Amino acid sequence: MKLIIFDIDGTLVYSNKVDSQCFADTYEEVYGLPFPSIDWRRYPAVSDTTIFDAVIQEHFQRRPDPKEMASFCAQFVANIEAKRQTQPQEFREVPGAREAIDRLRAQSDCVLGIATGGWERPARVKLKHVGISLDTIFFSGADGHWTRESIIESVTQPALKHHEEIEKIIYIGDATWDVTTTRNLNMDFVGVRRSNDQEVLLNQGATQVIPNYLDFDSFWQAIESATPPQ
Numbered sequence: 001m002k003l004i005i006f007d008i009d010g011t012l013v014y015s016n017k018v019d020s021q022c023f024a025d026t027y028e029e030v031y032g033l034p035f036p037s038i039d040w041r042r043y044p045a046v047s048d049t050t051i052f053d054a055v056i057q058e059h060f061q062r063r064p065d066p067k068e069m070a071s072f073c074a075q076f077v078a079n080i081e082a083k084r085q086t087q088p089q090e091f092r093e094v095p096g097a098r099e100a101i102d103r104l105r106a107q108s109d110c111v112l113g114i115a116t117g118g119w120e121r122p123a124r125v126k127l128k129h130v131g132i133s134l135d136t137i138f139f140s141g142a143d144g145h146w147t148r149e150s151i152i153e154s155v156t157q158p159a160l161k162h163h164e165e166i167e168k169i170i171y172i173g174d175a176t177w178d179v180t181t182t183r184n185l186n187m188d189f190v191g192v193r194r195s196n197d198q199e200v201l202l203n204q205g206a207t208q209v210i211p212n213y214l215d216f217d218s219f220w221q222a223i224e225s226a227t228p229p230q
Contacts, residue, residue: 010174047117096213205229
């Protein structure tokens with residue numbers, strides 16, 4: 001049996017650009033200060049939790065408390081909801097993602113998970129927008145987590161507890177930090193990139209990279225052949 005865990009942004013949903021700008025705009029709305037950068041590579045662990053923490057430290061030389069983070073997240077969700085209504089085309093399904101999830105969910109030899117660096121509430125908004133249900137899926141967002149490894153482990157641990165027959169775990173992601181995280185965990189990895197830049201992940205050590213899920217047989221072959229990044 002396989003446990004197949006998906007990232008969301010860039011992996012199941014194309015919303016990175018509007019999502020990132022919305023995060024920055026929410027920060028400027030709440031704190032009245034310019035957001036330093038939406039180049040997420042400059043932030044540790046690249047999650048909503050660590051990005052918010054890093055910017056608060058940069059501007060105020062302190063750590064945010066949980067209530068402050070929750071309040072910011074609520075405003076971020078409200079802004080994401082508004083963007084989803086006014087710019088629905090900016091929240092697009094990665095081609096074939098929903099059908100691939102449904103086909104895997106129907107297979108008796110597969111258990112599904114989602115582990116995202118985003119907070120749970122905005123993640124649910126984006127998944128709902130493209131019609132991806134979380135039914136029977138083990139889920140974790142960045143809430144309360146400070147590393148991407150711990151986000152993934154918060155999916156793998158309950159999944160393995162409920163399904164002791166799991167023999168292979170595969171993470172599906174789109175970013176260079178997904179390669180780094182799965183290498184750190186010695187976990188099999190399949191990359192998802194638009195067809196003209198698959199080398200971004202291949203050059204980082206990924207062995208399997210697909211452009212989308214439209215060719216399900218090719219996707220399944222990538223899962224079967226997946227190894228930890230080199």
